[in-house]
Amino acid sequence: xxxxxxxxxARVSQREGVPPTLLLGILASMxxxxxxxxxxxxxxxxxxxxxxxxxxxxxxxTPSGRVPEIDALRSGAAQALEQGRLSEADRLLAQAxxxxxxxxTAGDAATRERLLLAASYRTDRGDVAMLRLTPQAYRDAATxxxxxxxxxxxxxxxxxxxxxxxxxxxLARLGADFRDRxxxxxxxxxxxxxxxxxxxxxxxxxxxxxxxxLGRSITGLSHLDADIGQLxxxxxxxxxxxxxxxxxxxxxxxxxxxxxxxxxLARLGEHDDDAEQLEQSVAALRVAIAGIDRQRLPREWAxxxxxxxxTYVALGLRASGAAALESAVNCFNLVLQDWxxxxxxxxxxDVQDRIGAxxxxxxxxxxxxxxxxxxxxxxxxxxxxxxxxxxxxxxxxTVANRGEARLRLAALTxxxxxxxxxxxxxxxxxxxxxxxxxxxxARPMEPLLIRAATLVKTLPPA
Numbered sequence: 001x002x003x004x005x006x007x008x009x010a011r012v013s014q015r016e017g018v019p020p021t022l023l024l025g026i027l028a029s030m031x032x033x034x035x036x037x038x039x040x041x042x043x044x045x046x047x048x049x050x051x052x053x054x055x056x057x058x059x060x061x062t063p064s065g066r067v068p069e070i071d072a073l074r075s076g077a078a079q080a081l082e083q084g085r086l087s088e089a090d091r092l093l094a095q096a097x098x099x100x101x102x103x104x105t106a107g108d109a110a111t112r113e114r115l116l117l118a119a120s121y122r123t124d125r126g127d128v129a130m131l132r133l134t135p136q137a138y139r140d141a142a143t144x145x146x147x148x149x150x151x152x153x154x155x156x157x158x159x160x161x162x163x164x165x166x167x168x169x170x171l172a173r174l175g176a177d178f179r180d181r182x183x184x185x186x187x188x189x190x191x192x193x194x195x196x197x198x199x200x201x202x203x204x205x206x207x208x209x210x211x212x213x214l215g216r217s218i219t220g221l222s223h224l225d226a227d228i229g230q231l232x233x234x235x236x237x238x239x240x241x242x243x244x245x246x247x248x249x250x251x252x253x254x255x256x257x258x259x260x261x262x263x264x265l266a267r268l269g270e271h272d273d274d275a276e277q278l279e280q281s282v283a284a285l286r287v288a289i290a291g292i293d294r295q296r297l298p299r300e301w302a303x304x305x306x307x308x309x310x311t312y313v314a315l316g317l318r319a320s321g322a323a324a325l326e327s328a329v330n331c332f333n334l335v336l337q338d339w340x341x342x343x344x345x346x347x348x349x350d351v352q353d354r355i356g357a358x359x360x361x362x363x364x365x366x367x368x369x370x371x372x373x374x375x376x377x378x379x380x381x382x383x384x385x386x387x388x389x390x391x392x393x394x395x396x397x398t399v400a401n402r403g404e405a406r407l408r409l410a411a412l413t414x415x416x417x418x419x420x421x422x423x424x425x426x427x428x429x430x431x432x433x434x435x436x437x438x439x440x441x442a443r444p445m446e447p448l449l450i451r452a453a454t455l456v457k458t459l460p461p462a
Contacts, residue, residue: 004390008043015343016050023050025084029132039390040346045177049131053081056127060093064117070096074124081128090128097121112155119152123163130170135178142170142186161206164194165213172217175224184221188214205250211241212257219264228271235264255291258284259304266311275319281311302338305331306351313358322365328358341385346394349385352378353398360405363412372409376402392432393441400429400445407452416459423452 005027013020026049027042060078063071073096080089100117126144129137149163168190174183191214200207215237222230238261247254262284269277285308294301309331316324332355341348356378363371379402388395403425410419426449433442 002037004039005037005042008039008046011343011345012043012046012050016047016054018050018053019082019084021084022053022082023084025081025086026131026133028084029086029134029137031134036392040394043344043346045133049133052127053131056124056131057081059120059124067099070099073099077124077128081131086128086131090125093121093125093128097125115151115155116159119148119156119159119163122148122151123166126166126170130173133177135174135180135183138170138174138177138183142167142174145170161194164190165209168194168210168213168217172213172220175217175220179224181221181224184217184224187217188221191217200244204245205253208241208245208250208253208257211237212253212260215241215260215264219260228268231264231267231271235261235268238264251291255288258291259288259307262288262304262311263307266307266314269311270314273318275315278311278315278318279320282308282315285311298338302335305335306339309335309351309354309358313354313361316358317361322362325358325362325365329355329362332358345385346391349382349394349398352382353386353394353401356382356398356405357401360401360408363405363408367412369409369413372405372412375405376409379405388432393436393438396429396432396436397441399425399432400448403429403445403452404448407448407455410452410455410459414459416456416462419452419455419459423449423456426452 009020009023009027012018012023023046026046057078060074060081063075065071073092077089077092077096080086080092097118100114100121122144126141126148129141129144132138145163145167149160149167152163153160168187171183171187171190174180175185175187176183191210194210195207195214198207198210215234218230218234218237222228222234238257242254242257242261245254245257262281265277265281265284269275269281285304289301289304289308292301292304309328312320312324312328312331316322316328332351335351336348339347339351356375359371359375359378363375379398382398383395383402386394386398403422406418406422406425410416410422426445430442430445430449433439433445
């Protein structure tokens with residue numbers, strides 16, 4: 001096995017407390033992938049799947065105390081999952097589902113209870129499907145959630161509604177994980193159908209939950225279609241939902257909507273080169289972070305801090321200058337408290353890279369060599385994990401960031417050796433990206449390369 005994959009499996013297993021065999025089973029479900037693996041995506045996928053597994057295993061291992069045979073089948077399914085045998089787990093859950101239905105007799109209270117169990121068991125099979133990393137598995141999961149919702153509809157409409165949300169989540173995840181436009185489109189159509197059945201004044205929280213998912217799906221579609229109009233639509237959905245949802249009705253949901261609005265406004269502000277939208281993004285993200293319990297949701301807290309730091313950088317390069325860039329560095333340093341190199345090395349490297357870029361921007365205000373030296377040191381740290389042989393695109397971006405910091409340092413100190421290093425690194429980054437058919441990504445680096453080459457010619461040899 002690739003040593004990078006081995007490292008990912010070990011980290012995720014240790015961090016999440018899940019068996020390595022489960023993670024191997026999830027990876028095996030992908031089949032043989034062509035091209036160079038995206039290790040960042042693989043690690044993020046496994047972290048998410050590990051959390052899903054732990055929740056599912058907890059349900060499967062909880063005995064009902066009603067039918068020992070069913071409890072044994074569900075416990076066996078949990079063991080199969082631990083061993084990475086996902087197909088065997090689904091087979092055992094199908095048997096448990098059938099055994100439950102075999103005992104159903106029409107018309108009595110026991111029947112209603114067993115129908116709810118049937119909905120629960122079908123949901124569990126959907127959750128098993130979502131552990132796989134294939135588009136068809138996600139479609140199967142969405143189908144099972146839809147079936148579970150139909151089963152539950154006559155006995156527990158509230159449960160049926162939640163299962164409808166799960167169906168939408170599976171379809172949206174299909175779009176996000178596999179860049180499948182049909183996943184987002186299907187999720188949007190399903191959510192719009194759910195909204196049509198709701199009265200927002202009588203059920204404001206349920207209405208807001210669906211609108212949150214609708215905004216997320218439209219945002220995802222905007223990424224695939226490169227359609228800024230769709231992103232504006234999503235931002236408007238978040239804004240309108242926040243206006244209609246009283247904060248005290250669902251404070252957690254309200255904070256999540258603020259975060260999503262902040263992220264959308266950040267993208268819009270960068271696209272439109274609009275500092276006002278970026279300031280609105282900062283305000284929304286700060287409110288969202290204040291509403292997150294860091295102890296209970298450390299990942300989401302850190303993720304939102306990361307988004308806030310990115311927005312501060314964008315704002316600092318346009319309007320607020322040094323104050324925004326200093327705030328960005330502070331945000332990124334907070335993120336590093338949770339995204340450590342040992343636990344999430346590529347995320348840690350991403351933060352280090354962004355600290356380097358923020359410090360390079362900050363140097364324009366302080367004009368002190370130490371600021372640029374710290375920027376170079378942050379990029380050096382990022383490159384400990386962003387290695388050319390494993391993540392060449394990320395390596396090139398960080399090398400370019402370091403080259404820009406060196407270029408500014410050389411212009412300040414008039415050191416030819418530093419300018420030569422800057423030119424060399426910028427050339428390496430540009431050539432690497434072109435070799436990866438990413439000329440568009442390399443294009444903004446080309447003026448820096450020209451500046452570095454010009455500076456080398458103007459400085460005397462050491």
